[in-house]
Amino acid sequence: MTLGNFSRVTEFILLGLSDTRELQILFFAFFFLAYAMVLLGNLLIIVTVKADPKLSSPMYFLLCNLSFIDICCTSVTSPRMLVDLLSQRKTIAFEDCIAQLFFLHFVGATEMFLLTVMAYDRYTAICKPLRYTAIMSRQVCWVLVFACWAGGFLHSIVQTLLTIQLPFCGPNAIDNYFCDVPPVIRLACMDVHVTEWLMVSNSGLISLVCFLVLVTSYTFILVTVRVRFTEGHWKALSTCASHLMVVTLFFIPCIFIYLRPFSSFSSDKHICVIYTVFCPVMNPLIYTLRNNEVKASMWKLW
Numbered sequence: 001m002t003l004g005n006f007s008r009v010t011e012f013i014l015l016g017l018s019d020t021r022e023l024q025i026l027f028f029a030f031f032f033l034a035y036a037m038v039l040l041g042n043l044l045i046i047v048t049v050k051a052d053p054k055l056s057s058p059m060y061f062l063l064c065n066l067s068f069i070d071i072c073c074t075s076v077t078s079p080r081m082l083v084d085l086l087s088q089r090k091t092i093a094f095e096d097c098i099a100q101l102f103f104l105h106f107v108g109a110t111e112m113f114l115l116t117v118m119a120y121d122r123y124t125a126i127c128k129p130l131r132y133t134a135i136m137s138r139q140v141c142w143v144l145v146f147a148c149w150a151g152g153f154l155h156s157i158v159q160t161l162l163t164i165q166l167p168f169c170g171p172n173a174i175d176n177y178f179c180d181v182p183p184v185i186r187l188a189c190m191d192v193h194v195t196e197w198l199m200v201s202n203s204g205l206i207s208l209v210c211f212l213v214l215v216t217s218y219t220f221i222l223v224t225v226r227v228r229f230t231e232g233h234w235k236a237l238s239t240c241a242s243h244l245m246v247v248t249l250f251f252i253p254c255i256f257i258y259l260r261p262f263s264s265f266s267s268d269k270h271i272c273v274i275y276t277v278f279c280p281v282m283n284p285l286i287y288t289l290r291n292n293e294v295k296a297s298m299w300k301l302w
Contacts, residue, residue: 008167009168009169010094011093011094011172012092012097012172012184013089013090013091014176015176016085016177017177025085028086031082034078034278035078035079035082037284038071038277039071041281041283041284041285043067043071044284045064045067046067047301048301049294051297051301052297052301054297058138060294061141062114062118062121063118065145066114066115069114070111070279070284073104073107073108073276073280074276076178077100077104078277080100080178081177094168097179097184098160098164098179100178101159101160101163101181101184102156102157102159104179104180106152106155109156109203109206110151110152110153111250112152112210112250113147113210115250119213119217120217123220124136155202158202163181163184163185166189166190167190168188168189169189170187174187175269176269182257182268193261199258200259203258204259204260205259207251207258208255211251214247245286246279253275
């Protein structure tokens with residue numbers, strides 16, 4: 001297939017995290033264990049929340065959705081990465097690359113929006129406890145979750161459309177272990193500065209705005225807790241501290257990668273490991289080990 005005077009690239013080569021065979025085997029063992037922990041940990045949270053009627057509050061409803069999104073997010077990149085770590089030729093078809101890019105941004109943006117909703121839920125529970133059940137009703141929770149998925153889809157479709165309209169005719173080696181916007185558009189056979197800034201205004205600003213909303217929510221929570229000094233509020237603050245730990249690990253790498261011109265910086269593939277692997281692993285650990293209600297329900301379920 002031709003595009004003007006050029007042949008269009010039909011496949012990409014994923015360079016991965018390392019070209020050393022010994023390191024590839026080590027990475028395979030580590031990431032296979034991490035992927036298994038993500039699947040088992042998040043599935044356990046989903047089953048526990050669904051099985052225990054006591055875990056019916058909006059916080060656990062949103063946590064259940066977060067676990068499902070984490071499974072989807074890591075499943076977009078991890079299976080192919082594990083296969084490539086054992087393969088000699090790490091190629092991916094152009095259509096598969098675009099599909100991976102689309103689903104990664106779809107579930108990634110959805111998780112950003114959902115984490116923001118979870119911060120609002122904690123803000124409402126601590127700062128407006130008397131109105132909490134009215135504000136965060138089950139109907140409102142469903143609407144907010146649907147809005148998160150819809151926002152993630154709109155974000156992803158914009159990123160995908162901006163990518164597929166670019167001509168790819170020259171080098172086809174992606175310096176990463178999955179297809180993402182920054183390393184892919186670096187291979188385009190044209191000036192992509194306008195496209196870059198459009199993508200930065202999309203991905204970068206979404207990451208930054210969501211993170212600022214999160215920080216603002218937790219600032220209000222901290223002020224409320226300092227004023228009231230009750231045992232219940234300190235327990236809520238402990239939950240929020242765990243939540244803030246996860247979202248910081250998730251948002252800071254995303255802001256670093258997407259809130260800057262892509263072609264001006266080298267590959268960020270090692271930073272990508274943080275939000276594609278580490279954060280999905282951390283979520284079930286933090287939300288279970290620091291939550292007595294979830295731990296008690298898990299023991300009861302077993």
